[in-house]
Amino acid sequence: MKVEDVKKICVLGAGLMGNGFAQTCAQAGFEVAMRDIEDRFVENGLNMIKKNLSRGVKKEKITQEQMDTILGRINGTTDLKAAASDADVVIEAIVENLDLKKKVYAELEEICKPDCVFGSNTSSISITDMASATKRTDKFIGMHFFNPVPVMRLVEIIKGYETSDETYQLIDGLSKKLGKQTVLVNEAPGFAVNRLLLPFFLEAIFTLQEGVTTVEDMDKAITLGLNHPMGPFTLLDFVGLDTTLFIADYFYKEFQDSKYRVPTLLRKMVRANNLGRKTGKGFYDYSQKPPVPCSFR
Numbered sequence: 201m202k203v204e205d206v207k208k209i210c211v212l213g214a215g216l217m218g219n220g221f222a223q224t225c226a227q228a229g230f231e232v233a234m235r236d237i238e239d240r241f242v243e244n245g246l247n248m249i250k251k252n253l254s255r256g257v258k259k260e261k262i263t264q265e266q267m268d269t270i271l272g273r274i275n276g277t278t279d280l281k282a283a284a285s286d287a288d289v290v291i292e293a294i295v296e297n298l299d300l301k302k303k304v305y306a307e308l309e310e311i312c313k314p315d316c317v318f319g320s321n322t323s324s325i326s327i328t329d330m331a332s333a334t335k336r337t338d339k340f341i342g343m344h345f346f347n348p349v350p351v352m353r354l355v356e357i358i359k360g361y362e363t364s365d366e367t368y369q370l371i372d373g374l375s376k377k378l379g380k381q382t383v384l385v386n387e388a389p390g391f392a393v394n395r396l397l398l399p400f401f402l403e404a405i406f407t408l409q410e411g412v413t414t415v416e417d418m419d420k421a422i423t424l425g426l427n428h429p430m431g432p433f434t435l436l437d438f439v440g441l442d443t444t445l446f447i448a449d450y451f452y453k454e455f456q457d458s459k460y461r462v463p464t465l466l467r468k469m470v471r472a473n474n475l476g477r478k479t480g481k482g483f484y485d486y487s488q489k490p491p492v493p494c495s496f497r
C-alpha cells in the first residue's frame with residue numbers, strides 16, 4: 201500500500217493522544233474513526249477536538265466552514281468492528297499496558313483487512329512484542345508522536361524485528377502528510393526521546409521526595425537554567441503520571457538496571473489518582489486559576 205491509497209484511519213483511544221490523532225488526521229483530509237471503550241471517553245475526546253478547533257477559528261487560523269468539514273470527517277464510536285474493519289491504517293493510542301495492547305491487537309487481527317497496517321503510539325513498549333499478538337508482523341510499526349499531537353512536529357518511527365520496508369515507507373510518508381518530521385529509531389525501550397526524558401523525570405521526583413527542592417523552584421530552575429519551555433513537573437502533569445509510571449516500570453523490567461527504579465512518591469500519587477492535568481491534580485492543583493504548585497514537604 202502507498203500513502204495515496206490510505207483513505208480511512210482508525211484511531212484507538214480518545215484520550216490525550218487519541219483525540220490529537222483524530223484531529224490531525226482529519227485536518228489532513230483522512231476519514232477517521234475514533235474508538236474508545238465507553239461513550240463518555242468518546243464524548244470527552246470529541247469535545248477536546250471541538251475546543252481546539254474553535255480556538256483555531258477564534259484566532260482566524262481556520263474558518264468555521266473548515267472546522268465543520270474537519271469534524272464531519274471524524275466518527276466517534278465504541279464499536280471496534282465498525283471503526284476498524286474497513287480501515288487502511290490503525291493508529292493505536294490506548295493506555296500504556298502491554299497485556300491490554302496485545303489483547304486489542306489480537307482482536308484487530310481478526311477484524312481488519314489483511315493489508316491494513318498497525319501503528320502503535322506506545323512510549324516505551326517493544327514493537328516486536330506487540331506485533332507477536334498478530335499474524336502481520338511485517339505490517340506492524342511504532343509511530344511515536346508527541347503531545348499535543350496537532351502541535352508537536354516530531355515522529356519517531358520504530359521498526360520491529362519483522363517490519364517491512366514497505367510499511368516503513370508508508371508510515372514515513374503518512375507522518376509527513378500529517379505535517380510532521382520523522383526520525384528512524386532502532387527498537388529499544390523508550391526509543392530515543394523517552395530514553396533521555398524518563399531518567400530526567402524520575403530524578404526530578406527523587407529531588408522532591410528527598411526535600412532537595414520544591415515543584416515551583418525546580419520548574420523555575422530548569423526553564424531559566426536550561427532554557428526548556430517548561431520544567432519537569434509541568435511536563436509530567438501534561439504527560440500523565442500513570443503513563444509515566446507504566447513507562448518507568450517497563451524500563452526497570454526491560455533494562456534490569458536500578459537506575460530506572462521508581463520513586464515511591466510517583467507510585468503513591470498514581471494510587472491517589474493524582475495523575476496530572478487529566479484528573480485536575482498532580483504536581484500542580486488545576487482547580488485553582490492559575491494552577492498552584494502542590495507542597496510535598
Ligand SMILES: NC(=O)c1ccc[n+]([C@@H]2O[C@H](COP(=O)([O-])OP(=O)(O)OC[C@H]3O[C@@H](n4cnc5c(N)ncnc54)[C@H](O)[C@@H]3O)[C@@H](O)[C@H]2O)c1
Nearest residue numbers: 213215216217218236237241293294295296322323347439
Ligand atoms: N501522554 C503523552 O504525552 C504521550 C506521548 C506519546 C505517546 N503516548 C502514548 O500514547 C498512548 C495513550 O496515552 P494517552 O496519554 O493518550 O493516555 P490517556 O489515558 O489519555 O488515554 C488512553 C485512552 O485509551 C482508552 N482505552 C483503554 N482501553 C482501550 C481499548 N481497548 N480500546 C480503545 N481505547 C481504550 C482509555 O479509555 C483512554 O481514554 C500510550 O501508549 C502512551 O504511552 C503518550
